[in-house]
Amino acid sequence: MYRMFAFMWRDFLRWTRSPINVLSTMVMPAAWLLFMGLVIPAPYPNYLDYITPGILVLTMLNAGMAGGTSIMFDKVLGYLNKFLAVPAPRESILFGKIMFITIRGLLQSTFILFIAVIAGASIMSPLAYAQMYLLLFIFGVLISSFATTISLFLPDHDSYSAFQAFLVTPMYLLSSALVKYESMPTIVYWIAKVNPMSYAIDGARMAAEGNFPALQFVVLGIVAVIMVILCSIRFRKATIR
Amino acid sequence: MIEAHGLKKDYDGNLAVKGLDLTVDNEIYGLLGPNGSGKTTTVNMLTTMLSITEGTASVCGYDVKKDAAKVRECISYVPQDMAVDARLTGRENVTLFAKLYGIRDRAERKRRVNEVLEIMNLSDRADDYTAKYSGGMRRRLELAQALVHNPRVLFLDEPTVGLDVASRRSIWEYIVKLRDSGVTIFVTTHQMDEAERYCDRVGILRKGVLMKEGKPDELTAGMDSIITIRTEGGFPSKIPDSVKQIEFKDGLALFTSPDGSASLPELVRCYEAEGIKIFSSSVREPTLEDIYMLSVGQQEEGAFDATQFRNMMRRR
Numbered sequence: 001m002y003r004m005f006a007f008m009w010r011d012f013l014r015w016t017r018s019p020i021n022v023l024s025t026m027v028m029p030a031a032w033l034l035f036m037g038l039v040i041p042a043p044y045p046n047y048l049d050y051i052t053p054g055i056l057v058l059t060m061l062n063a064g065m066a067g068g069t070s071i072m073f074d075k076v077l078g079y080l081n082k083f084l085a086v087p088a089p090r091e092s093i094l095f096g097k098i099m100f101i102t103i104r105g106l107l108q109s110t111f112i113l114f115i116a117v118i119a120g121a122s123i124m125s126p127l128a129y130a131q132m133y134l135l136l137f138i139f140g141v142l143i144s145s146f147a148t149t150i151s152l153f154l155p156d157h158d159s160y161s162a163f164q165a166f167l168v169t170p171m172y173l174l175s176s177a178l179v180k181y182e183s184m185p186t187i188v189y190w191i192a193k194v195n196p197m198s199y200a201i202d203g204a205r206m207a208a209e210g211n212f213p214a215l216q217f218v219v220l221g222i223v224a225v226i227m228v229i230l231c232s233i234r235f236r237k238a239t240i241r
Numbered sequence: 242m243i244e245a246h247g248l249k250k251d252y253d254g255n256l257a258v259k260g261l262d263l264t265v266d267n268e269i270y271g272l273l274g275p276n277g278s279g280k281t282t283t284v285n286m287l288t289t290m291l292s293i294t295e296g297t298a299s300v301c302g303y304d305v306k307k308d309a310a311k312v313r314e315c316i317s318y319v320p321q322d323m324a325v326d327a328r329l330t331g332r333e334n335v336t337l338f339a340k341l342y343g344i345r346d347r348a349e350r351k352r353r354v355n356e357v358l359e360i361m362n363l364s365d366r367a368d369d370y371t372a373k374y375s376g377g378m379r380r381r382l383e384l385a386q387a388l389v390h391n392p393r394v395l396f397l398d399e400p401t402v403g404l405d406v407a408s409r410r411s412i413w414e415y416i417v418k419l420r421d422s423g424v425t426i427f428v429t430t431h432q433m434d435e436a437e438r439y440c441d442r443v444g445i446l447r448k449g450v451l452m453k454e455g456k457p458d459e460l461t462a463g464m465d466s467i468i469t470i471r472t473e474g475g476f477p478s479k480i481p482d483s484v485k486q487i488e489f490k491d492g493l494a495l496f497t498s499p500d501g502s503a504s505l506p507e508l509v510r511c512y513e514a515e516g517i518k519i520f521s522s523s524v525r526e527p528t529l530e531d532i533y534m535l536s537v538g539q540q541e542e543g544a545f546d547a548t549q550f551r552n553m554m555r556r557r
Binding site: 002003005006007009010013014017018077078079081082083084085086087088 | 288289290310313314316317318319320321322323324326328329333337338340341342343345386
């Protein structure tokens with residue numbers, strides 16, 4: 001645990017000293033929020049409240065996918081080699097990275113939530129926020145371990161950027177973020193139904209309505225655990241020859 | 242401190258290290274060899290970063306295979322690429338490694354970090370971002386990171402690569418000081434002059450086999466002197482029995498002789514007898530570089546690699 005926190009401490013220092021990185025992953029969700037919530041005519045009543053969970057999950061998705069390059073750069077620039085020779089358990093490098101990416105995403109989501117509230121979104125109960133944050137956390141672990149696994153498979157940064165561009169927007173548009181299931185054509189409906197992002201969004205909406213999103217917690221939890229295990233296996237293979 | 246017996250590494254049927262035996266005590270041991278000779282593979286096995294295919298190795302008395310964690314606690318490894326976080330200060334870079342080495346007590350950590358920064362002469366720049374550091378300072382910072390937990394064995398991969406002359410010298414001076422304070426240093430390098438001057442013992446690796454091992458002066462002691470004669474192009478039909486011709490091309494002839502200063506005048510007389518005009522002639526004692534070239538020069542052709550040898554001679 002101690003070593004994991006040391007790795008996180010390093011990543012947070014680096015991140016906070018690079019203002020462009022602090023801002024970049026937040027601009028897109030903020031733009032979506034303002035555009036969808038305030039500019040276009042609302043398709044449903046309280047549309048801002050409807051899309052806020054989706055935008056927050058989008059922020060996590062963005063932050064998680066952007067974090068995938070983190071371990072890749074550590075590897076390319078030789079840091080990973082140095083870290084592997086210290087007496088820290090090797091998993092602490094990986095778990096430190098996943099936790100850093102997830103917590104960074106939660107901080108950015110909080111900022112977006114703040115903008116949403118200023119823009120007119122309703123304030124929810126503390127319990128609803130707690131459940132929503134827990135869902136965002138689990139989704140963050142899921143997506144950051146997924147992104148890290150992919151980056152450990154790909155040969156270079158360029159191919160990762162391509163992968164990232166190809167995944168983020170479709171995953172967002174083909175989820176329940178912006179429209180209700182009943183307004184979706186069949187094919188989009190089924191994609192949105194299996195999209196892990198929808199589970200996080202639907203769960204957050206249920207929490208906002210005062211219902212406990214049990215199914216969403218279970219599904220996301222299981223997928224996140226599987227992702228972390230796959231990521232650990234991949235990390236071991238990539239580092240121990 | 243470091244012991245290896247029959248160390249082998251097999252990369253999918255490609256044997257990179259072929260049964261290496263090593264014993265290294267409190268000294269500076271230099272592992273020399275061309276690219277691809279198995280140096281880095283050997284270091285990676287000894288630092289537990291690479292699995293051992295066959296054979297045994299122990300570092301600080303711990304088995305590298307069974308007690309990898311214990312080995313990592315008593316060693317430090319500085320890889321070839323300089324990897325210090327540019328957005329962190331020098332002090333933060335060292336503090337990170339103090340944490341990773343498990344120095345949990347805050348006061349103790351602070352004390353150790355200050356101490357190694359002082360040893361590496363970085364105290365006055367410790368709170369600058371390392372983006373502003375010169376190459377030599379970054380290397381010193383990496384040494385400070387490596388020293389923060391008082392390692393007993395230090396592995397250095399090409400410690401002076403890319404540094405200017407003064408920085409090279411200063412890095413080696415630190416390394417010598419560390420040896421004097423009881424640290425075992427295992428270094429890989431391509432810099433023959435540096436190895437000759439600073440290493441207590443060297444091993445020359447070729448295709449995963451240790452070709453020669455010993456103190457640099459002992460390795461060169463048994464070797465013949467090298468005579469160089471430059472002419473307009475002629476070569477005498479007869480040369481003294483005491484000299485051996487090793488190369489002749491474009492008027493440049495190389496010979497070896499057990500007693501160079503005695504053989505040179507005889508050799509010159511052979512040239513003059515046949516009316517070949519000599520531009521220049523010289524005798525010099527062999528260096529570690531000559532030993533190295535003779536040991537690994539045959540790597541590709543199974544014979545003395547004259548081209549490489551000549552290029553090497555022209556460089557001096």
